[in-house]
């Protein structure tokens with residue numbers, strides 16, 4: 001896409017800013033004031049008054065006059081314990097996984113380097129490539145949102161990407177990939193000297209984690225990094241992501257990390273949450289139970305619903321033969337929900353495979369009931 005020619009209307013200093021940046025749109029956050037917010041895979045539960053008070057005391061005592069130091073190491077140790085970090089692996093922290101995704105692209109920015117990921121997928125993989133000046137190759141999923149193994153392997157052999165991303169489960173489809181397919185992709189990417197990054201942002205809601213495979217077969221995973229985040233777990237506002245991989249490999253990525261990328265407040269909040277991990281685990285159980293309820297209810301309303309291993313559900317709106325097309329119906333249902341103060345994500349235009357699709361974040365039982373009622377009225 002060509003950037004618009006802005007040179008005549010703006011002061012000369014703008015000519016110093018990359019054309020592709022000037023042609024971009026900033027990441028759009030939907031206005032959600034007064035809405036039931038089911039658009040961004042946030043955990044719907046806020047902290048109890050008791051935990052709020054306890055966290056407030058903890059944060060008040062943090063040495064905000066000092067650069068982050070020993071507490072960061074405490075957090076890394078706590079996370080290593082929490083995930084039972086496999087032997088030989090190390091862990092680094094990011095200001096959300098988004099920062100880690102940028103750092104991975106930065107570290108791999110050699111001439112001709114590229115990033116490859118299935119589509120539809122998480123937008124930051126393509127964004128990190130664009131901003132770092134790397135090529136981005138996407139490989140379409142099958143129409144039922146599984147990996148197209150033959151197409152993935154062919155694209156990896158053709159493009160020899162520096163980085164292959166596999167979100168496990170995937171956003172926006174909520175899918176866990178077939179294990180044999182994953183293994184083949186990891187092997188073929190490794191055979192051409194590429195890195196594979198497995199992004200487990202939705203791990204709290206998934207039946208499986210690839211960390212178990214990395215633990216069981218370290219020999220097959222020397223070129224594999226695994227990312228997680230506390231965002232979907234329940235701390236989206238805190239900004240804390242982490243990445244795990246073979247110690248020597250991870251150390252190279254840690255060199256491009258800004259020295260104080262995680263604040264003392266982020267770190268203290270994350271430590272606090274890990275000390276109360278059972279509270280968040282109970283919330284994840286409730287969200288998974290609500291997910292099952294929603295899947296049934298949405299199918300009963302004639303939506304096409306894909307099984308989800310995340311805290312969101314991808315649906316395709318029902319259409320009547322001879323009626324409006326799926327994208328039109330999706331737009332109408334989205335607007336109907338919004339008019340009823342329910343905010344979801346209309347992903348219909350994001351990728352041709354998503355035509356007519358909405359992505360619904362699982363909320364509290366009450367929010368989910370409100371959403372279902374609003375959906376019935378909007379159809």
Ligand SMILES: *Cc1c(COP(=O)(O)O)cnc(C)c1O
Nearest residue numbers: 096097098122171201229231241
């Ligand atoms: C939400 C999300 C992230 C980003 O998480 P942050 O830690 O909040 O930056 C990364 N990957 C996927 C697939 C996501 O959906």
